[in-house]
Amino acid sequence: MTRTFLPIATLLALLSITGCTSYVSRGIDNDGKAAELVWPGADQQQTWQTEGSFPNRENLRAIGPGATKDQLYALIGRPHFDEGMAAVREWDYVFHFRSGGGATSCRYKVIFDTAYKARSFHWNPAICAELAKG
Template sequence: MKCYHQLIVAILLIVYPKPSFAEAGDSMISHGPHLDQSVHFPDPKRASRRSGVITTPSNIVMITPGARTDDVYKLLGVPHFYEGFSVSHWNYLVNIYQGPGVAHVQCQFQVVFDKKRRVTATYINSKQCYEIISSKENYNQ
């Protein structure tokens, strides 16, 4: 199963390469989850997987509008909160990997879908998480 997961990630990295930056001096990426204080995130204590999932900023940024639920599922697994059937969003606890010897940062990540089960938007819950995901320094790993 582990080899299968690694193969899926390798294929996704070929199809969705690491983000490119317009200019060498840019320090922030131009796409990725939005930071919106009006978006409601569930209480982390209600998560079915309270430890969350370890992932990289690159994986989070690959979940863009137009991606399918299958794509999200392959990158992050099943949603970590029970939202019911035919829901329009999935919520995750993600532990962002920042490199060897650096502590993971736990964030809440929300993926919003349309009626065709395609991603329309993604959101992150805190400024710290947004800055980690948005910093191009995290894509040299």
């Protein structure tokens, strides 16, 4: 029984890992580009930090193509949404920027290539890219 159980268990483990490529956007290619961006809502997925955060703008400006997940984590923290456990190909954040006597809430998305290097970066709404620059 042990001889047949081990190969089956190994196969099931491999299938579960390959089947867990996690992202919410559609059509993410190997180079980290999405055919259609999908922004998770607080009601759609578990959020780690429902209130969002006020990021350090210098740290945001330091982010670019090729950044690793560890580098992103050090610069802007963990993603605010739980996109999955294994093979996660995108991270989503809710950032706030002070402007005009108030605060503007923005969504920030990082999409990774198959080597888990950051390749594309997106703001929603688009004006948030300017707010991030300061």
